Amino acid sequence: MxxxxxxxxxxxxxxxxxxxxxxxxxxxxxxxxxxxxxxxxxxxxxxxxxxxxxxCEPERQIIFRVPWVDDKGQIQINRGFRVQFNSALGPYKGGLRFHPSVNVGIIKFLGFEQTFKNALTGLPIGGGKGGSDFNPRGRSDGEIMRFCQSLMTELYRHLGEYTDVPAGDIGVGAREIGYLFGQYKRLTNRYEAGVLTGKGLIYGGSRARTEATGYGTVYFIDQMMKTKGESLEGKRVVVSGSGNVAIYAIEKVNAFGGKVVACSDSSGFIVDEAGIDLELLKEIKLSRRERISDYPCLKGGGACFSEQGSMWEVPCDVAVPSATQNELNGSDAAALIRNGVVAVGEGANMPCTPEAVRLFQAAGILFGPAKAANAGGVATSALEMQQNASRDSWTFEETEARLEMIMRRIHDSCAETAESYGAPGNYVLGANITGFVRVAEAMQAMGVI
Incomplete structure (x- = not known):
């Protein structure tokens, strides 16, 4: 209700x-x-x-046809989207998602969330999101290149480092960003490095950008736990997904002394009581681009794969849903609470259903909503824009230090806002109000826009 x-x-x-x-x-x-x-x-x-x-109304919604030719010479048609939601605080900023589920409603939800997430970073970026219903799975590099070039042939006219700056999201990694940037450069005859983020280091990317969303989520969880005198040291953790967000969340949990015992992909989930072998997971998912079901065989025992049931039944102290929207429902939340979870941090965008969020809050579980907890990715994208503008390149350590500072600042501003509105510990309320007020004040200052 x-x-x-x-x-x-x-x-x-x-x-x-x-x-x-x-x-x-x-x-x-x-x-x-x-x-x-x-x-x-x-x-x-x-x-x-x-x-x-x-x-609540996007400033601009762009929908267009994306024709391309596959390896068999057949013409394929996909649909491209870019929703430029709000530019009161800066140029539109938000990723591109390539997935069959993409439609205008999903892109609008992501753009709306992105507006407040970007406001929480305190950096001068507005909110937008885009993508296509193209499925990159099983496609050759040549097919993906031709698709990206066709998409950018239409999209480029709406972009610019002072207008709209896309990045990656589900289905869009360094390979896709490279093809998109190459086509943008070719069409515009400009080396406008700040027009896309998530680029390769050799042509203007930022160190720590790949790791930023996962690292940032764990920094936020760590800050929440400190308010209760807790830490990740020795904690059992379950992380859904096995893409960049999940992999680097696992890496940072390990650095904090926690142990991740389960992760997943769309085919099912694995449980490894000894702790997920991160290097093996990276090899399977980042190098081979294979399914997580290969993990138990390659591990050589001690792990199991399941395509049935829910990974949220695996007992844990901390849960990090990092796959996709609405992946964790009310019954999943009840199972986590029953098994003693103490903190949940959203690594994906809106991965918990409203029922799940209410159950966590009613049970007094520390809950970090996506627009705060996973803001590290877009924050580091803004740092990439800063480096591009100054023709500079920072070390990994410099960039990660700034990321950690931003995540601490986001946590503290959400906590302080919640406290000031009589709801201490309610990070959902704190994040929503903090982000909303920052955007609202900027819009009021500019008149009726």
């Missing part, structure tokens, strides 16, 4: 009417509006000047 303040209900009803069928977008808007009752009580002008309605 929704907990939206009655003054905000008409706004949400209009969002539902104008964006029919876009369930993920509805979910993201509802979560933020549920946090804003106390804000509009203090600032009725946010309702009087339709500011909340404006924040």
């Amino acid at each position: 929704s907990r939206i303040d009655e003054k905000l209900v008409p706004i949400f009803e209009e969002v539902l009417r104008r964006n029919a069928g876009e369930t993920e977008f509805h979910q993201a808007v509802e979560e933020v509006l549920e946090s804003l009752g106390a804000v509009v009580a203090k600032h009725p002008e946010y309702i009087d000047n339709a500011l909340i309605e404006r924040i």
Whole structure:
């Protein structure tokens, strides 16, 4: 049942009417509006000047055809998207996702979340998101290159280091960013390094960018646990997913003295009571691009793979959902609580359903929402933009130190806001209000935009 303040209900009803069928977008808007009752009580002008309605409406939505030729000479057609959601704080910033599930509703939910996430970093970046329903799995390098070139042939006219700066997301890594950047350079005849982030180090990328989202999530979890006199040392951890976010979350958990005993991909999950062998996982997922089901055989015993059941049934102290939206539901949350989980940090975007979040909060579990906990990736993308603008390149240690400082700052601002609104420890409320107020104040200063 929704907990939206009655003054905000008409706004949400209009969002539902104008964006029919876009369930993920509805979910993201509802979560933020549920946090804003106390804000509009203090600032009725946010309702009087339709500011909340404006924040819920993207500034621009771009949908286009992406034709390309596969290795058999057959013409394929995909759909490309870019939703430029809000530029009150800076150029649109947000990743590109290549996955069959991509549609305009998912891109809008991601762009809406990105707006507040980017605001939380304290860096001058607005919110946007994009992608395509193209599935890169099983495609050759040549097919992926031709698809990326076709996508950028349309998308380039909407981009620029002072306009819109995409990065990677699910299905878009360094290979795809390289092809996209090459086509952008070819079309514009400009070496505009700051137009894409997540680039290779040899042509303007930032050290620690690959690791940033996973590292940042663990830094945020560590800060939450410190408020209870706890640490990750000796804790059992379950991390869903096995892409960049999950792999580098595992790496940082290990550095903090925790032990990750389970991770997953779309085919199932593995449990290794000795602790996930990170180098083997990297070889399988990053080098070979194979399925996680290979892990037990290559490990040579001591691990098991399951394609049935839920990995959230595996007992753990800390859970890090890092795969995709709505992957952890109410029954999963109940299982985690029953097995003694003490902290949950969202590494993916909105991986916990509303029911799961409410169960965690009711049980007093430390819960780090995505827009705060996984903001390290976009924060380091902004640091990459900074390095590109100054024609500079920082060491890994310099960049990671800045990442850690930003994550601490995000944690503290969310905690302080929650405390000031009479909800200590409620990081969902703290993140939503902090991000919203920063965007709202900028929009008010600029007039009716």
